[in-house]
Amino acid sequence: MKALNYSPEHLTSNRRLFWIAAVLGVIMMTPVAWIIGLSLKDNAELLRGTEAVFSMPYTLVNYANILKSSSVFSWFMNSMIVAIGQTVGVLLLSSLAGYAFARLEFPFRKTLFIIVLFGLAVPEQAVIIARHQMFNWFDLHNTHIGLILPNLSSAFGVFLMTQFFRAIPKEIDEAAMLDNASTFRIFWKVLLPLTLPAQATLGIFTFLQAWNDYWWPLISATKSDMYTLTIGIASSQTNFAQSEGLGFLGAQAVFASLPVVIVYIFFQRHIVTAVSGGAVK
Amino acid sequence: MAESYRRSRWTNGLFVVPYLSVFVTLLVFPLAWGIWLSLNKVDLFGGERFIGLKNYARVLSDPVFGQAVKNTVIFVGVSVPTLVVLGLFLALALNKTTKGSSFLRGLFFASSILSVTIVTLIWRIVFIPSDGLIALIFEFFGWQPIGFLSTKGWALFSVGVATVWWCIGLPMMLFLAALQQIPKDLYEAAALDNASRWRVLTRITLPSIKSTIMLVAVIQVVMQFQLFGQAQLMTNGGPAGSSRPIVMYIYEVGFLRWDIGMGAAASQVLFLIILCAAMLQYWISTRKEEVDA
Numbered sequence: 381m382k383a384l385n386y387s388p389e390h391l392t393s394n395r396r397l398f399w400i401a402a403v404l405g406v407i408m409m410t411p412v413a414w415i416i417g418l419s420l421k422d423n424a425e426l427l428r429g430t431e432a433v434f435s436m437p438y439t440l441v442n443y444a445n446i447l448k449s450s451s452v453f454s455w456f457m458n459s460m461i462v463a464i465g466q467t468v469g470v471l472l473l474s475s476l477a478g479y480a481f482a483r484l485e486f487p488f489r490k491t492l493f494i495i496v497l498f499g500l501a502v503p504e505q506a507v508i509i510a511r512h513q514m515f516n517w518f519d520l521h522n523t524h525i526g527l528i529l530p531n532l533s534s535a536f537g538v539f540l541m542t543q544f545f546r547a548i549p550k551e552i553d554e555a556a557m558l559d560n561a562s563t564f565r566i567f568w569k570v571l572l573p574l575t576l577p578a579q580a581t582l583g584i585f586t587f588l589q590a591w592n593d594y595w596w597p598l599i600s601a602t603k604s605d606m607y608t609l610t611i612g613i614a615s616s617q618t619n620f621a622q623s624e625g626l627g628f629l630g631a632q633a634v635f636a637s638l639p640v641v642i643v644y645i646f647f648q649r650h651i652v653t654a655v656s657g658g659a660v661k
Numbered sequence: 662m663a664e665s666y667r668r669s670r671w672t673n674g675l676f677v678v679p680y681l682s683v684f685v686t687l688l689v690f691p692l693a694w695g696i697w698l699s700l701n702k703v704d705l706f707g708g709e710r711f712i713g714l715k716n717y718a719r720v721l722s723d724p725v726f727g728q729a730v731k732n733t734v735i736f737v738g739v740s741v742p743t744l745v746v747l748g749l750f751l752a753l754a755l756n757k758t759t760k761g762s763s764f765l766r767g768l769f770f771a772s773s774i775l776s777v778t779i780v781t782l783i784w785r786i787v788f789i790p791s792d793g794l795i796a797l798i799f800e801f802f803g804w805q806p807i808g809f810l811s812t813k814g815w816a817l818f819s820v821g822v823a824t825v826w827w828c829i830g831l832p833m834m835l836f837l838a839a840l841q842q843i844p845k846d847l848y849e850a851a852a853l854d855n856a857s858r859w860r861v862l863t864r865i866t867l868p869s870i871k872s873t874i875m876l877v878a879v880i881q882v883v884m885q886f887q888l889f890g891q892a893q894l895m896t897n898g899g900p901a902g903s904s905r906p907i908v909m910y911i912y913e914v915g916f917l918r919w920d921i922g923m924g925a926a927a928s929q930v931l932f933l934i935i936l937c938a939a940m941l942q943y944w945i946s947t948r949k950e951e952v953d954a
Contacts, residue, residue, distance in 0.1 A: 394858065397754035398762065404751070405765050408772070408826065411787045414794045418786065430792040473680040480676035485669035492677065499688050501939075503887055505908055506932040507691035509915045509925045510698060514691060533687035538680055563673060592776035594890045599916050614778045614894055617785070626786060633782045640774045648767055651774070652834055 415630045419443070423625030430626065442631035452632065454605060455612035458524070462597075462608055463590035465528040470537045470586045471579055478541025479567050483553060493542070499535035504595055512599055522606040530596055531589070537582055540654070544578035545571065577650075584647045585654035591640055609636045699925035709922075716926035726927065728902050729910040730934075732817060736888055736906065737938075740821050740828075741881045747825065748832025748877065753866070755833075756840045766837070770830030777827070777890035784823040785810065785895055816896045816904040823891050828884070832877045839873035840866070879942045886935050907931050 417433040418426065419442050425432045446452050480486065481493050511530060512521075520526035548571060556570045597611045607615065613636050617629070644651060699716055701709035720726050751769055755762040772780070787794040790808040799806050809819040843866065851861050867874075889908035892898055898905030898913075911931065915924025 397750075398757070398765075401751055401754035401765055402761070405768050408769065411783050411794060411826075415783050415786060426792075431797065473683060477677045477680035480673055484673035484676065486674035486677075487669060487671055489669075489674075492681065496681075496684065499684060501936070502688060502692060503883070503932060503935055505887065505911055505928045507688060507695055509911075509921060509928060510691035510695035511687065512916070513698070513921070514694070529683075530687055532683050535684070535688075563676075567676070588774055592774075594777050599912075610776045610778045613782065614890075617778065617782055617894060626789075626792075629782060629786065633779050637775055637779050640776075641771075644771060644774045648770075652770065655831055655834060 415633055417630075418626050419630035419634050421627045423627045426626050442627045443635065445628060446631055446635050451604065451607075451612065452609075452635070455607050455609045456636075458527075458601075458606060459591055459609040461524050462527045462593075463587050465524065466531050466590040467583050467586045469528065469532045470534065471583055473532060474537030474541040474582060475572065475575065475579070476567075477538045478543075478545050479571060481538070481542045482545035483571070484563065496535050496538055499533070500539065508595065508599070511596075515600065521600050522603045524606075526600055527597055527606075527608065531586075531593065537586065540582050541575070541578065544575050548574055580647070581650040581654045584643060584650045588640055588643065588651065695925050696929060698922055699929050701922050703921040703925075705919050705921070712922070716922045717930070719923055720927045720930060725902060725905070726907075726910055729905050729907045732902075732904060733886060733888060733906045736817060736821060736824075737882060737885045740824055740885050741878060743821075743825050744828055744832050744881050744885075745874065745878055747829055749836050749874070751829070751833040752836030752840055753862075756837060766833070769833055772827050773830035775827070778894065780823055780827045781891055781894040784819070784826070788819055788895075810896050811900055813900050813903045816900060817892075820888070820891050820895055820904055823895065824885070824888065827891070828881070832881065835873060835877050835880075836870065839870040843869040875942065879939050882938050882942060883935055886931070886938065907934075 414433070418430070420438040420440070421432055422437075422439055422441060477496075481489065515521050515526050520529070552574070553566050553570060556566045561569070592610060593608070594610055594614070597608045598614070601607050601611055604612070604615070613632050616632070698709070700711060700713060702712045702715075703709050751765075755766050755769075788809045790796055790806055790811070795809065796806045807815060809815045847865050847869070848861070851865055856864070887908055888906040889912065892904050892906050893909055893912070896904045898909050907927070908931065911924050911927045914920050914927060918924075
């Protein structure tokens with residue numbers, strides 16, 4: 381007789397499913413391996429046929445060419461400035477608002493919070509044309525500030541930080557209160573340090589979103605020296621025929637994804653918390 | 662003293678002022694201003710003239726818009742069920758604590774962190790008709806190569822392949838989180854009854870995560886209705902508009918033709934469609950639960 385197996389894992393999944401998933405994983409990674417392979421080949425050799433990927437010699441010349449081309453480097457810097465600016469801004473605004481919504485009482489607190497939550501439902505398309513016009517009035521297009529500002533209005537960060545502040549035990553700020561500390565002091569000295577893991581989660585998530593943003597930079601940054609990496613690479617993608625070759629394109633793809641891949645490898649857990657923590661209670 | 666800390670004071674509200682001012686200037690105002698623009702004939706160099714619902718009439722009678730809506734609905738109708746079923750399958754297959762499972766989870770989520778530019782660059786190179794990865798595979802099997810991105814009927818499909826590849830991580834992660842929360846004693850009872858795996862899946866697992874299935878579907882419907890970058894970069898909406906989604910129509914009208922009033926009207930129509938789709942799904946899910954109970 382077979383022994384009973386109580387583990388839920390045993391009853392919900394089995395080895396066969398795992399191996400099917402493993403095969404799917406290999407299929408999923410094949411295009412990535414293909415691009416990395418192309419990026420390591422000489423462009424002239426690829427012109428004669430892309431089967432060349434499967435044989436020696438390999439070269440780093442495409443990567444060297446990227447570092448030589450000044451535009452890719454300046455797009456990279458623009459992306460860094462915009463992504464870091466947005467991350468700092470979102471963390472600051474969301475922490476302040478999240479603290480007040482979760483721990484303090486003030487008039488219209490609940491109403492305001494519900495209005496902010498409604499903001500989660502507004503898709504970018506519904507506001508983008510008006511936003512574009514507004515930024516025209518203030519001459520903000522083709523500036524870093526103009527690229528940073530719009531996403532600071534995202535309600536997601538406030539929502540997430542409010543949840544994190546709520547999770548801190550009440551006794552902690554009550555104890556600080558006995559020392560007659562001001563609300564700002566309690567926020568800054570007592571509670572904020574406790575939210576560091578949450579700050580990391582929201583910060584990494586915001587950074588990735590900003591780095592990958594496409595719609596807004598596409599219409600706001602129209603001068604090539606203000607492109608972010610996403611827009612810059614898209615601009616060299618529109619005409620395959622005139623590009624410097626598949627190897628160079630592949631190297632661009634690898635180079636542009638390096639920062640996010642590195643962030644992902646080191647902070648995978650934070651990223652997963654951010655995307656699933658907001659949706660599943 | 663702790664009591665006074667909890668007391669309602671208007672000064673406490675100062676903490677939300679920085680965010681709320683950004684929220685109002687960059688979200689609430691543009692939303693209202695966008696609705697106003699959609700009711701006006703807008704001159705590019707400033708100056709609006711109120712024309713009521715005429716922009717909406719123009720959008721709704723534009724055959725290009727009609728086709729964009731059709732394309733988008735087909736795209737959503739095929740990609741969302743694929744993402745839900747595939748995401749659920751991966752979550753069930755990888756819901757283990759072994760190293761292999763955790764590695765594969767990381768791998769399936771990895772594509773979601775790439776930007777749309779990179780995802781489309783990868784897939785455009787893979788789909789190149791003569792020299793791409795797919796072409797080589799076709800050649801290997803002796804099949805006729807297909808110009809996936811330039812053939813009507815295949816273009817939207819190819820955009821869908823790239824999209825599923827890009828977006829599969831989030832549904833999988835949400836399902837995994839839900840699977841973790843199913844009470845273990847349910848499975849213990851099933852084990853005592855010697856229930857088959859299939860019975861456990863259909864009688865315990867799926868009913869327990871019903872609300873998450875609904876949630877994932879709604880999130881994906883809302884996200885996939887906003888399809889833009891993949892189509893714009895892979896096919897530019899072609900051939901003959903067969904892969905142009907609604908958002909690309911808005912982009913073309915509002916930012917390439919600079920018909921701001923009409924673009925604003927189209928974007929409000931999209932907003933309405935997304936709201937309706939989300940509400941419809943929510944309504945269906947809550948109604949079903951009532952019938953069950």
